[in-house]
Amino acid sequence: MKKIITLFLSLVFFQFAYGQVDLIKADSLKNQGLLVPALMKYAETMRQNPSSEVSYQLASTAALLWTTQMRDTAFYFLNHALQNDSTLKALYDPDFLSLIDDPRWEDVEAAQIKKYESNYQPIRNEEFAKELFRMIIKDQGFMYVGNIERRKYMSNGGYFSTPAIFPVLAMEEKNMKENEEMLLKLLDKYGWPTASEVTEYAAAGAALIINHTTYELRSKYFPMLEEAFKKGEAQPLRYAKMKDRLLVEKGEKQLFGTQWKFENSERVPHPIEEPEYVDKRRAEIGLGPLKTYLKERFNIDWEVTQKD
Known part of the structure; x- marks a missing residue:
């Protein structure tokens, strides 16, 4: 019996170790911008050693592919990944930019906030928090593509490897402008967001977005951020x-x-x-x-x- 248990444990360890190697390979492919090969490697890992972690990576990689079919795939695996997750991480993950205008995203938001509040503490201003989370995603959502191209820019002696980066940069600029307009409306309505009001993660989003606007706006709103920081709210x-x-x-x-x-x-x-x-x-x-x-x-x- 002891030999059988030892053999079983050895097989489990081998399967886990093999799965981790595949996960590392998949992560490497994703970091290089090879999304389809990464998706296939994540899927292979999921078949051999299913886990919430792999399911989450499948969801984020599928979302980065932007097609309707891939959005369906992303929601399927994201819901699986978040079943036992009570954090808010997914709500400000920039990989999910292609999902936030889909009505199904509202269900993801509602479910995660409910679990978070059950396990931690109430979010006093949920509407403000949700808007801030979405703005974080919009602000950072093109960073995946941008950062890959910026690395190539450095290695290419100051030239991007593809002209496709320019419309991406334009969309990034458009999102930042829309965020600026929305945030100013929210600040007029609610004031500067504090960690105890919207969570630390969402409150950080307001500073992130203001920091990406103009010197005039940064100068205007910095005293509010400074006051919140001194109170332990930023x-x-x-x-x-x-x-x-x-x-x-x-x-x-x-x-x-x-x-x-x-x-x-x-x-x-x-x-x-x-x-x-x-x-x-x-x-x-x-x-x-x-x-x-x-x-x-x-x-x-x-x-x-x-x-x-």
């Missing part, structure tokens, strides 16, 4: 990004190192005020070391000895 990174951006736009040195530029085809941070103390400032507002942030987010190597 994410430190969103506060830091807008503060730094306003400083850079005024020709001053940034404080937290969140803003970067291209210099000789390399990403480098904009000048930082007393860079040897930047980690101290970041820690004071709840952020980790700048070196780690720049490497993980932008693959920027940054070496400045820090002082306490």
